[in-house]
Amino acid sequence: MEKNMSCGVGKCGHCSLGKYFVCKDGPVFKYSQIKDIEEIWS
Secondary structure: OOOOOOOOOOOOOOOEEOOEEHHHHOOOOOHHHHOOOHHHHO
């Protein structure tokens, strides 16, 4: 799983994973945080 970060501050939404933003909340996540986000696993 990888997401590119455009703005780096969470405003553009390009790196969003469900309710999380990779640029603000990541880039490392616990499995328990992201296990229910469908877009990651499809």
